[in-house]
Amino acid sequence: AQSVTQPDIHITVSEGASLELRCNYSYGATPYLFWYVQSPGQGLQLLLKYFSGDTLVQGIKGFEAEFKRSQSSFNLRKPSVHWSDAAEYFCAVGSNTGNQFYFGTGTSLTVIP
Amino acid sequence: GAGVSQSPRYKVTKRGQDVALRCDPISGHVSLYWYRQALGQGPEFLTYFNYEAQQDKSGLPNDRFSAERPEGSISTLTIQRTEQRDSAMYRCASSLEGDGLAGTSSYNEQFFGPGTRLTVL
Numbered sequence: 001a002q003s004v005t006q007p008d009i010h011i012t013v014s015e016g017a018s019l020e021l022r023c024n025y026s027y028g029a030t031p032y033l034f035w036y037v038q039s040p041g042q043g044l045q046l047l048l049k050y051f052s053g054d055t056l057v058q059g060i061k062g063f064e065a066e067f068k069r070s071q072s073s074f075n076l077r078k079p080s081v082h083w084s085d086a087a088e089y090f091c092a093v094g095s096n097t098g099n100q101f102y103f104g105t106g107t108s109l110t111v112i113p
Numbered sequence: 114g115a116g117v118s119q120s121p122r123y124k125v126t127k128r129g130q131d132v133a134l135r136c137d138p139i140s141g142h143v144s145l146y147w148y149r150q151a152l153g154q155g156p157e158f159l160t161y162f163n164y165e166a167q168q169d170k171s172g173l174p175n176d177r178f179s180a181e182r183p184e185g186s187i188s189t190l191t192i193q194r195t196e197q198r199d200s201a202m203y204r205c206a207s208s209l210e211g212d213g214l215a216g217t218s219s220y221n222e223q224f225f226g227p228g229t230r231l232t233v234l
Contacts, residue, residue, distance in 0.1 A: 004155075036225075043117070043204070044156070044225040090155050100146065100169060101223065103155030 002027045004091050006104035013081050014112050021076040021107050023065075023091030032094035033074040034101065035065055039087045047089075050074065061085070086111045115139070117226035119205050125232045126195055134190045134229045138207030145188050146223060147180055150202040162188060163210075195233045202228045 003026045013019055025031055032051055036044040048059025055067040065076045074091060088108050092101040118137045126132050138145050144163050148156035158172040164185040173179070177195075182188040192199055206223040 006155075041227070043227045044206075046222050046224075049222065092155070100158040100161060100172070101148075101156070102158065103148075105153070105155050 002031075002093050002095060002102045004093050004102055004104035006089075006091055006107050008107045009105070010108045010110070012110040012112060015083050016080050019076075019078045019081045019085070019109070021089050021091075021109070023074045023076065023104060024072050025074060025091070025093045026072065027093050031074075033065075033067060034092040034094065035059065035063070035074075035076050036090045036092060036103075037061075037087045038090065038106075044090065047076070081109075081111055083111045083113065085109060117205055117207050117224050119203075119226040119229050121229060122227065123230045123232075125234065127234050128196060129194055131191065131193045132195055132231065134192075134203050134231070136188045136190070136205030136207075136226060138186065138188070138205070139224055141209070142207035142224075143185075143210050144208045144223075145182055146206040146208075147188070147190050148204040148206065150204055150228070152201075156204055159190070192231075195231075197233045200231055200233045202230050204228045 005024045007022050034049045035047040037047050038044050047063045048057050048065055050057050050067045058064050063078050065074055067074050086109055088106045090106045091104045094101050120135045146161040147159040149159055150156045160170040160173055160180050161168055162182040165182050177193045180190045206225045208223045
């Protein structure tokens with residue numbers, strides 16, 4: 001069965017510091033992988049996605065993620081965090097047989113000045 | 114253009130009452146999805162539609178939950194005889210097409226609505 005693990009429940013970083021949010025997935029076939037961001041009171045917004053091809057994908061707001069099949073990981077990174085990046089981040093794997101998503105439990109990011 | 118909208122945004126009800134949650138997808142989107150998100154958790158898949166056809170309802174927790182999309186546009190998620198454990202954020206999403214094909218880039222992005230916060234007292 002598909003599943004997603006986000007080991008870090010909460011992360012605090014200083015503004016301007018680099019960021020890496022971890023995501024591990026379990027899926028039998030080639031996964032479709034996504035990162036979404038959820039700001040307070042807002043819906044989920046897609047940051048980036050991986051289907052195939054180049055394992056380093058670029059997203060919006062300066063985020064990128066790298067797919068590593070050998071590690072079953074799809075970690076999200078940003079070289080320099082801004083205060084506006086404080087939010088909840090969700091990693092998800094998409095089923096290629098029905099299009100439903102399986103989400104991780106999320107990582108809450110706090111940015112300190 | 115308008116995004117996915119959901120109503121009501123907040124719903125407080127007493128245990129045992131029925132509730133109906135509405136989702137209005139992006140115009141022209143074929144696929145519509147319902148998720149439930151408990152506090153501190155990620156969204157959990159409930160069911161999805163392509164046009165008016167319910168393709169998968171495996172995520173509905175029990176027979177008190179049902180969903181419909183009679184004209185292939187607006188969808189309603191109904192919870193009968195609500196219980197306190199039903200309290201959660203209910204999210205709707207839509208996409209252009211739901212039948213992603215393996216090995217292609219046609220796996221379409223799901224656009225999420227703001228959610229309905231359901232509280233059962």
